[in-house]
Amino acid sequence: MPKVVVGVSGGMGGLGALHRAAAEARLRRVELCAVLAECRERARGNPADERSGELIELLRTSRADPAAVAELLRSCGLPDEGPYRVVAVGTSTGDTRRAVAALSEALAHQEAAHVVGGVHDGAAAVVPGPFPRGALESAWPLLHACDPTTLLHGGISSPAVAPAGLEGALREARYALEAARGASPDRSEVTDADSFTTLAGLLTGLPAEVRGAFSARVLGPLATEESASAAMLRETLETFLAHNGSWARTGESLHLHVNTVHYRIQRIEVLTGLDLARLDHRLDLRAALLCR
Numbered sequence: 001m002p003k004v005v006v007g008v009s010g011g012m013g014g015l016g017a018l019h020r021a022a023a024e025a026r027l028r029r030v031e032l033c034a035v036l037a038e039c040r041e042r043a044r045g046n047p048a049d050e051r052s053g054e055l056i057e058l059l060r061t062s063r064a065d066p067a068a069v070a071e072l073l074r075s076c077g078l079p080d081e082g083p084y085r086v087v088a089v090g091t092s093t094g095d096t097r098r099a100v101a102a103l104s105e106a107l108a109h110q111e112a113a114h115v116v117g118g119v120h121d122g123a124a125a126v127v128p129g130p131f132p133r134g135a136l137e138s139a140w141p142l143l144h145a146c147d148p149t150t151l152l153h154g155g156i157s158s159p160a161v162a163p164a165g166l167e168g169a170l171r172e173a174r175y176a177l178e179a180a181r182g183a184s185p186d187r188s189e190v191t192d193a194d195s196f197t198t199l200a201g202l203l204t205g206l207p208a209e210v211r212g213a214f215s216a217r218v219l220g221p222l223a224t225e226e227s228a229s230a231a232m233l234r235e236t237l238e239t240f241l242a243h244n245g246s247w248a249r250t251g252e253s254l255h256l257h258v259n260t261v262h263y264r265i266q267r268i269e270v271l272t273g274l275d276l277a278r279l280d281h282r283l284d285l286r287a288a289l290l291c292r
Contacts, residue, residue, distance in 0.1 A: 051075050056117030056124050059086075059170045066164040073163060076115045078128050083159040084166060085131040088173035090122035090181070092151035099123035102152055106139050122177070124170060131156070137190055144188035153180040154190035179205035200290050211291035218288035220272050233271070234289070236264040241286050245276065 055072040058064050070080040089103040099122040107114045107125060116125040133156065144152050155176025157169035172193045180191035182204040196202045203211065216223045222230055222237070236254065240261070243249040247265075251258045265276055274281040 052115035053117040055115055055126065056119065056170075059124075059126075059167050060119065061167075064167045066162070069163040069166055073126070078113060078115060078126065080163060082128070082161045082163070082165070084163075084169065085127045085159060086157040086166060086169040086173040087125045087127060087136075087154060088119075088122060088157075088170070088177040089124070089152065089154045090177055091153075094121050095150070096120070096122060098147070098150065099152075102143050103154075106136055106143060124173065126166060131159075133192060140188055140190050151186075152188040153177055153184070155180055156190065156192040156194075158193045175205040178207065182206070182208065182211075199287060203287065203290050206291070215288045215291040218272065218274075218284050219292065222268070222271055223288070223292060233264055233268055236261065237268050237285060238289055240265060240276070241282060241289075245282065 051072060055069070055076060058069060058072060073080050087103060087107070089099045091098050091102075096118045100116055100118045103123045103125050104116045107116070107127065113129065114125045114127045116123055136154075136156070140152065140154065144150075155173045155178070157173040157176065160166050160169040176191045176193040176196075179196070179201070180189045183189065183191065191204075196205075206214075219234075222234055236250070239253050240246075240250045243253065247258050247261050250256075251261045254261070268274075269276055272285065274285060276282060276285070
């Protein structure tokens with residue numbers, strides 16, 4: 001049987017490099033999965049270190065005492081001065097042990113000082129000092145590859161400068177976690193709260209039910225109606241808002257006479273009860289379209 005030779009740019013040296021890179025990636029994934037399994041086994045009997053769990057639980061309470069937080073930080077071997085970041089993780093199955101093991105391994109893999117504690121539907125960690133955001137994000141696909149049937153979502157808070165800010169940082173990390181779920185419901189993803197620089201990004205952290213209800217109330221019949229006329233009015237509204245309320249540029253973009261744009265906007269105002277001459281009403285409608 002004749003031998004088939006496939007040409008690769010760079011010759012055999014390039015092919016060998018590709019093989020070595022693939023082998024190294026497979027080895028890293030196998031090693032990571034082995035350590036993750038070990039972490040999960042340890043977590044089965046004790047989901048998290050007791051003091052770490054106490055710290056995370058304290059941060060979940062409203063108006064946590066900063067002195068008590070600082071004391072627990074010291075007892076966990078962490079500094080009682082910031083900055084800190086908080087990371088929240090959840091799985092598609094709601095498995096706390098899996099979330100604790102994954103988060104523990106992700107941070108241990110980066111050799112970052114941290115404490116991890118379980119919560120009712122996932123895990124959270126406090127990480128002092130410089131945060132290995134890029135390294136954590138690069139580890140996320142590898143963690144998912146260890147258990148492809150379970151989605152893993154994470155959220156990272158903004159820096160907290162002192163123990164008093166950790167309670168808010170935990171809430172922010174959990175909001176970023178919900179944003180990751182909302183933006184990537186079908187794949188594992190981690191979201192940094194520092195990425196919330198747009199209204200669209202901020203709204204992804206709201207529960208789907210809240211987004212849907214808000215959109216329905218603001219847009220009225222335009223929210224759910226699937227008729228051609230409703231779709232046409234939504235397109236006109238989106239274009240009008242994108243062009244900062246310019247009648248002429250909206251008409252040019254949609255290839256419409258400006259009088260037709262005026263008619264459609266008036267129709268939108270009747271259906272929604274809002275005045276598109278008002279900035280606050282425009283913002284409400286823009287948010288409602290993003291939530292739809």
